[in-house]
Amino acid sequence: MGLDFTVVPAYLDTILIGVLWTIAITVCAAILSFFGGILLAVIALYAPWFLRLPVRFFAWLFMGTPLLLQLFLIYFGLVQLGIDLPAFVAGVIGLGLHFAVYNSELIQTAILAVDKGQMEAARTLGCSRSQALRKVVIPQAVRDVIPPIGNNMIALLKDSALVSVIGVSELTLSSQLAIGRTYRPFEFYAVAAVFYYIVNLGMEAVMRRIERKTSLSR
Amino acid sequence: MTEAHKFVDIRHAQKAYGDLEVLKDISLTVDRGEIVAIIGPSGSGKSTLLRAINDLDSLTGGEVWLDGVQINKNLPYRQYEKHINAMRQQVGMVFQHFNLFPHLSVRDNVTMAPKLLKGLSDKEADKLAEEQLNHVGMLERIDYYPSQLSGGQKQRVAIARALAMQPKLMLFDEATSALDPELVEEVNLVMKRLAEEHMTMIIVTHEMDFAASVCDRVIFMDKGVVVEQGPPSVVFQNPTEERTKEFLRKHLAQHHAQNAAEAAALTAAQTNEGAK
Ligand SMILES: Nc1ncnc2c1ncn2[C@@H]1O[C@H](COP(=O)(O)OP(=O)(O)OP(=O)(O)O)[C@@H](O)[C@H]1O
Numbered sequence: 001m002g003l004d005f006t007v008v009p010a011y012l013d014t015i016l017i018g019v020l021w022t023i024a025i026t027v028c029a030a031i032l033s034f035f036g037g038i039l040l041a042v043i044a045l046y047a048p049w050f051l052r053l054p055v056r057f058f059a060w061l062f063m064g065t066p067l068l069l070q071l072f073l074i075y076f077g078l079v080q081l082g083i084d085l086p087a088f089v090a091g092v093i094g095l096g097l098h099f100a101v102y103n104s105e106l107i108q109t110a111i112l113a114v115d116k117g118q119m120e121a122a123r124t125l126g127c128s129r130s131q132a133l134r135k136v137v138i139p140q141a142v143r144d145v146i147p148p149i150g151n152n153m154i155a156l157l158k159d160s161a162l163v164s165v166i167g168v169s170e171l172t173l174s175s176q177l178a179i180g181r182t183y184r185p186f187e188f189y190a191v192a193a194v195f196y197y198i199v200n201l202g203m204e205a206v207m208r209r210i211e212r213k214t215s216l217s218r
Numbered sequence: 219m220t221e222a223h224k225f226v227d228i229r230h231a232q233k234a235y236g237d238l239e240v241l242k243d244i245s246l247t248v249d250r251g252e253i254v255a256i257i258g259p260s261g262s263g264k265s266t267l268l269r270a271i272n273d274l275d276s277l278t279g280g281e282v283w284l285d286g287v288q289i290n291k292n293l294p295y296r297q298y299e300k301h302i303n304a305m306r307q308q309v310g311m312v313f314q315h316f317n318l319f320p321h322l323s324v325r326d327n328v329t330m331a332p333k334l335l336k337g338l339s340d341k342e343a344d345k346l347a348e349e350q351l352n353h354v355g356m357l358e359r360i361d362y363y364p365s366q367l368s369g370g371q372k373q374r375v376a377i378a379r380a381l382a383m384q385p386k387l388m389l390f391d392e393a394t395s396a397l398d399p400e401l402v403e404e405v406n407l408v409m410k411r412l413a414e415e416h417m418t419m420i421i422v423t424h425e426m427d428f429a430a431s432v433c434d435r436v437i438f439m440d441k442g443v444v445v446e447q448g449p450p451s452v453v454f455q456n457p458t459e460e461r462t463k464e465f466l467r468k469h470l471a472q473h474h475a476q477n478a479a480e481a482a483a484l485t486a487a488q489t490n491e492g493a494k
């Protein structure tokens with residue numbers, strides 16, 4: 001039984017809807033991971049211990065355990081506590097928090113690397129510490145980590161395939177659906193790979209645009 | 219205030235880093251509108267003293283008063299933060315390395331603090347930025363980013379940024395030391411202009427000519443103490459203290475050596491040009 005890609009067009013709409021779900025979950029989780037990452041970084045660096053310690057524990061938990069397990073925990077586990085999240089929401093939260101922890105590590109390092117003169121200049125003008133952080137230090141730190149955050153977001157896109165296991169019919173799950181009907185795993189996984197690659201290229205283009213836009217401000 | 223007070227009043231300022239005494243019981247006053255230069259060898263505590271005035275580096279002893287209000291008041295943390303932020307709005311500071319905000323345009327560098335701290339509207343802030351930038355000759359660059367400016371231009375923007383808060387007092391910490399020689403003059407001109415407008419200024423500098431031409435008084439510091447102070451004509455031409463004489467002699471020699479080296483380099487360059 002050779003390869004036969006003629007079976008693909010009949011399932012193209014299923015696959016394309018899968019692509020849309022993949023994009024939706026990636027974008028939502030990316031936004032959550034970006035702002036969550038900033039928040040976690042600020043807490044890790046500046047909050048009092050009763051906030052800092054739980055957040056450290058949470059970060060350690062998210063970095064030290066498999067993402068798959070985290071998704072199971074959020075989707076299936078929380079039900080026992082009476083929190084019944086839709087699969088999509090659970091997926092976004094799981095992916096978003098997981099990558100927020102990684103982004104937070106990058107942002108913390110970048111915040112500490114911002115020239116001390118920047119904080120001093122802002123304080124000299126009369127800004128409070130938090131105003132100086134908000135207006136001067138954090139924007140520069142975030143600008144400095146756009147490329148590595150971009151890499152994290154590409155990783156996030158690829159890991160979004162994991163939410164298929166909690167039943168979000170994104171690209172991987174919809175490909176599996178088509179395979180279940182046609183018994184043509186190679187063809188549909190190949191098609192899925194091509195679509196992941198295309199979305200990937202799109203994300204890289206967006207990242208490059210953002211980098212170009214911020215290039216003057218260094 | 220009924221009782222007479224000095225505009226800037228530094229009383230028994232002391233600063234130590236562990237065992238290292240950087241400021242040893244310095245008392246100084248500056249009148250409103252007065253322009254004071256602080257000179258002295260590297261490590262003598264000039265920056266530390268200047269930065270103590272707006273509490274960027276806290277003193278370990280002594281008091282700093284501005285216009286009848288103590289700056290380094292002993293207050294609980296939260297109250298002190300409020301107090302010091304309000305005080306700092308009245309004291310502009312210009313740094314050797316400019317410390318412009320690279321992620322903001324020239325306009326936003328100038329308007330950030332007034333908008334945030336004085337609640338200026340966008341329109342008011344724009345007007346303020348235009349005024350202040352015009353004042354330092356940088357209006358045409360209002361929509362540039364710091365990375366697109368020369369050092370001299372950056373420093374002029376930094377001065378405009380400080381002035382936009384309408385400070386009572388301006389502090390300059392070697393404002394021209396990081397500049398290429400040909401860019402020093404444009405910054406000096408801006409500072410001279412401020413002097414003519416009777417801004418109270420305390421200027422840490424290595425440029426004796428500038429100090430002599432602009433300042434009402436020169437303070438010579440060495441090893442954490444004020445060794446000698448007086449009008450530039452006296453301190454520069456007829457210093458009484460041996461340490462002042464020695465410093466000026468060394469400084470002059472260095473200055474000459476530098477000038478000679480520059481002249482030599484220039485001649486060499488011209489000779490090369492000629493040979494081509
Ligand atoms: N954070 C610090 N910790 C320890 N020592 C310090 C610190 N900051 C400054 N010093 C020391 O305090 C002394 C005075 O420093 P300061 O920067 O005030 O000198 P300065 O007169 O401004 O010198 P320069 O002309 O080189 O700028 C120096 O011996 C310096 O090493």
Ligand SMILES: [Mg+2]
Nearest residue numbers: 264265266391
């Ligand atoms: Mg200094």
